[in-house]
Amino acid sequence: MPLSSGAGTVVVIEDDANIAELVDLYLRRDGFRVLVARDGEAGLELVRRERPRMVILDVGLPGERDGFEICRTLRAEGSWPVLFLTARDDEIDRVLGLELGADDYVTKPFSPRELVARVRTVLRRTERPPLGEATVSIGEITIDPSRREVSLGGVLVVLTPREFDLLAWMANHKGFVLSRQQLLDGVWGSSWYGDARTVDVHVAQLRRKLGPDLPLATIRGVGYRMG
Numbered sequence: 750m751p752l753s754s755g756a757g758t759v760v761v762i763e764d765d766a767n768i769a770e771l772v773d774l775y776l777r778r779d780g781f782r783v784l785v786a787r788d789g790e791a792g793l794e795l796v797r798r799e800r801p802r803m804v805i806l807d808v809g810l811p812g813e814r815d816g817f818e819i820c821r822t823l824r825a826e827g828s829w830p831v832l833f834l835t836a837r838d839d840e841i842d843r844v845l846g847l848e849l850g851a852d853d854y855v856t857k858p859f860s861p862r863e864l865v866a867r868v869r870t871v872l873r874r875t876e877r878p879p880l881g882e883a884t885v886s887i888g889e890i891t892i893d894p895s896r897r898e899v900s901l902g903g904v905l906v907v908l909t910p911r912e913f914d915l916l917a918w919m920a921n922h923k924g925f926v927l928s929r930q931q932l933l934d935g936v937w938g939s940s941w942y943g944d945a946r947t948v949d950v951h952v953a954q955l956r957r958k959l960g961p962d963l964p965l966a967t968i969r970g971v972g973y974r975m976g
């Protein structure tokens with residue numbers, strides 16, 4: 750399933766030349782246009798200028814700010830999907846401490862093919878309107894799937910792509926008790942091998958961003974119910 754040509758720019762922020770080259774090679778072979786930055790600041794500049802479809806971000810970057818810091822800045826400026834490259838287990842914990850809003854992560858050493866597959870999965874998920882085109886309103890919250898925008902009382906709320914998908918998915922199943930596993934399967938997809946706390950962390954983020962207007966009940970020992 751080829752991506753539309755000319756629209757497939759991925760920015761890779763990675764200081765390890767060998768890894769950057771490998772990622773570059775495989776993504777280009779798969780039809781993407783790849784731009785590589787060797788440190789976080791250069792990467793931010795590239796993203797601002799090129800507005801890519803996706804950012805691949807190494808955690809361990811040289812300079813003042815590591816990948817986590819760079820991701821925080823990216824999140825404040827736009828909703829680019831971010832896939833982290835991590836080297837250690839303790840980094841994975843922080844990636845999953847999803848105030849960062851990572852869309853996926855790959856641990857080093859990784860198979861380049863696996864990486865390309867993950868990139869495709871993230872793009873499919875984040876660019877597909879999950880509700881059809883119709884705008885959905887829940888109280889003061891309005892979800893516009895075609896623009897992937899959420900507003901609260903008419904004011905836009907910045908969500909990460911995954912937070913958006915989760916909110917939209919739950920809104921689409923309003924009134925149903927949804928288990929964490931159902932949410933993982935529906936929103937993250939079957940290739941995801943994170944655990945249920947991933948769902949809880951994202952729900953906490955949605956509650957923080959949307960406040961008491963979010964009509965989402967916690968069903969003890971099971972999961973959540975919207976509406």
Ligand code: CA
Pocket residue numbers: 763764765807808809810811
């Ligand atoms: Ca590195």
